[in-house]
Amino acid sequence: MGIFARKRGGAEPSSDRPARPEDRLVVNRRVQRALAAWAVRKDAQTISGVLRECVTGDLLLDASDSTTRDPARPFQEGDQLAVGFQVDNAGKRLLVAFTDNERLAEYRRRGGSPTPPRSLVQPAAATLQMAATAPYEGIAIDPGSSDTLCIAYADEIRNGLTEDPAVNEPLKTAIAVGAPEDELVALAAAAPVVFIGAQVHRDERGEVTGVGVPTIRSPEGETYSPVFTSPAEVWAWAPDLDARPTGFANVARVAQEDGHAGVVLNPAGDPAPLRLQAFADRFPLS
Incomplete structure (x- = not known):
């Protein structure tokens, strides 16, 4: 492989305060770009593209129906926080989240809400974790328009981003x-888990005959081992692969044993090549 190449619900009271009051504008352009790709082509690869981008940056929760004693100083002790949600046609409760303030405002306008939009800023990964946890059964991102809406159910979130997004x-x-590069090497070495993409080979009877791990070739003809931060990253790159957990040390040693030029982190989006000499000393072959 090459490289470098539903229906409206409401709001429910919550005693938890997982987010920050709206004190700044939020625009998550990475997720917006992934949503644009999903709008054009809805398949396993593009939904994985959305999920993989929901690990960085912030999203907005709809807190417009919250009850506050002092509108000028919202979300103080004694206020009642209400987080917006939708219920789909199958009766599943979906947390609603937005990539920017204007999309939240448009959602409220289209719903005919008389109350002004009010949001909570929350890390995107924490929002996905919340959406995969009861009472929620998934998430609706930017539900104000069919051109932007993407729904991911709890099992899709857990499959793509693990139990801890x-x-x-x-x-x-x-x-x-x-x-x-040195910062990336240090973070990769400290990562509790990384993922590789595995291609399972079967015979005519469907029996497994072998498992292969694809590599990446650079424009200069060098071979790199791909490594991923989540299963969604694997499937955004090649949706037919199995995502298998491992440690970065294992990938680093295989790259050395196979004579590769290095590894590439997350080749589906912003590929980050790490040269062999940047990490070989950390993971010497025995």
Whole structure:
């Protein structure tokens, strides 16, 4: 492989305060770009593209129906926080979240709400964790328009982002912002888990005959081992692969044993190549 190439619900009271009051504008352009791709082509690869971007940055929760004693100082002790949700046609409760303030405002306008929009800012990974936990059964992102709406159910969130969507948030964020190679190596080495993509080979009877791990070739003809921060990253790159957990040390040693030029982190989006010499000393072959 190459590289470098439903229906409206309401709001429910909550005693938890998982987010910050709206004190700044939020625009999560990474998720917005993924939603635009999903709007054009809805398949396993593009839904994985949305999920993988929901590990960094912030999303907005709809807190417009909250009850506050002092509108000028919302979300103080004694206020009642209400977080917006929808119920789909199958009766599943979906947390609603937004990639920017204007999309939340448009959602409220289209719903005919008389109350002004009010939001809570929450890390995107924490929002996905919340959506995959009862009483919620999934999430509706930017539900104000069919051109932006993406629904991911709880099992899809857990499959794509594991039980803890924030497990690799530091590494994912560092990759997204183009952190220096030495910082990426340190974060990858400290990651509790990374993932590889495995291709299962079967014979005519469906029996497994072998498992292969694809590699990546650079424009210069060098071979790299791909490594991913989540299963969603694997499937956004190649949806037919199995996502298998491992440690970065294992990937690093295989790259050395196979004579690869290095590894590439998250090749589906912002590929971050790490040269072999940048990490070989950390993971010496025995």
